[in-house]
Amino acid sequence: MSLSEEMITEAQPYLTANEKHPFVQGIINGTLSPQQLRYYDEQDIAFEYNEVAVINALINYGTTTDQVQLFHKRLTLQLNMLRDWLKREPDSMPHDWKSLKWTPIQPINQLYRQHMAATIQTHSVLQILPSFAAGEWLYIELGKYLKHQTRVDQEPFRSFLTLGNQDFLGPTGFIQQFFEIIDQEAEKASIREQQQAKATFLKSCLLEWYFWDASYKHITWDNWQSAALTGQTGPLL
Numbered sequence: 001m002s003l004s005e006e007m008i009t010e011a012q013p014y015l016t017a018n019e020k021h022p023f024v025q026g027i028i029n030g031t032l033s034p035q036q037l038r039y040y041d042e043q044d045i046a047f048e049y050n051e052v053a054v055i056n057a058l059i060n061y062g063t064t065t066d067q068v069q070l071f072h073k074r075l076t077l078q079l080n081m082l083r084d085w086l087k088r089e090p091d092s093m094p095h096d097w098k099s100l101k102w103t104p105i106q107p108i109n110q111l112y113r114q115h116m117a118a119t120i121q122t123h124s125v126l127q128i129l130p131s132f133a134a135g136e137w138l139y140i141e142l143g144k145y146l147k148h149q150t151r152v153d154q155e156p157f158r159s160f161l162t163l164g165n166q167d168f169l170g171p172t173g174f175i176q177q178f179f180e181i182i183d184q185e186a187e188k189a190s191i192r193e194q195q196q197a198k199a200t201f202l203k204s205c206l207l208e209w210y211f212w213d214a215s216y217k218h219i220t221w222d223n224w225q226s227a228a229l230t231g232q233t234g235p236l237l
């Protein structure tokens with residue numbers, strides 16, 4: 001089994017857990033509150049800006065011209081998606097670039113961003129790429145799962161996790177090529193490096209679950225602070 005096949009196989013329990021999460025079920029059933037949706041939207045835009053830094057690192061440390069061109073294409077797509085996202089202004093969520101730039105990064109988002117950013121210092125595509133590819137893989141798999149569910153037909157639920165862009169999918173799509181690059185790099189790496197790369201992939205899958213959970217429960221530094229300072233130890237995390 002190649003390293004990427006091992007990653008995907010071992011990530012199956014995480015995928016199932018993500019599918020079952022009440023936030024994902026809430027997308028299917030249209031039962032999420034405007035506050036839950038807004039929290040997710042704000043945190044996720046900030047998360048995707050952080051991904052720009054990770055993709056930039058992949059461009060820097062790519063080991064072939066083909067890799068660098070692929071990562072460059074992915075960066076362009078990321079920036080286009082962010083531009084379009086900022087242009088969309090649902091009534092429930094007026095926003096602009098400047099205010100989103102000042103959105104506080106809440107605890108789980110910070111943990112996930114730092115988990116990804118920490119791989120940059122390895123200067124190694126094999127270590128950096130899995131931290132980023134895992135989230136993309138998981139969203140694609142969740143999109144496939146949602147396709148087979150009877151889901152509410154109203155926005156914003158209808159488009160949630162519906163991957164509009166075909167560039168991600170199929171044998172020449174980004175995710176397939178990312179896995180091929182992981183396998184290509186794994187051949188040059190030690191067993192320990194391969195295990196580390198796999199652990200990074202699985203940790204991203206785990207943090208995806210916590211990203212839904214934080215959105216569902218509205219986990220913030222403020223409510224963490226008041227829970228700590230009032231001595232509550234129960235329901236938040």
Ligand SMILES: Cc1ncc(C[n+]2csc(CCO)c2C)c(N)n1
Pocket residue numbers: 044047048081135136139140163208211
């Ligand atoms: C928590 C979280 N994890 C991963 C992604 C990344 N992501 C998933 S699908 C996709 C491309 C199409 O939107 C991107 C960039 C995200 N946005 N939020």
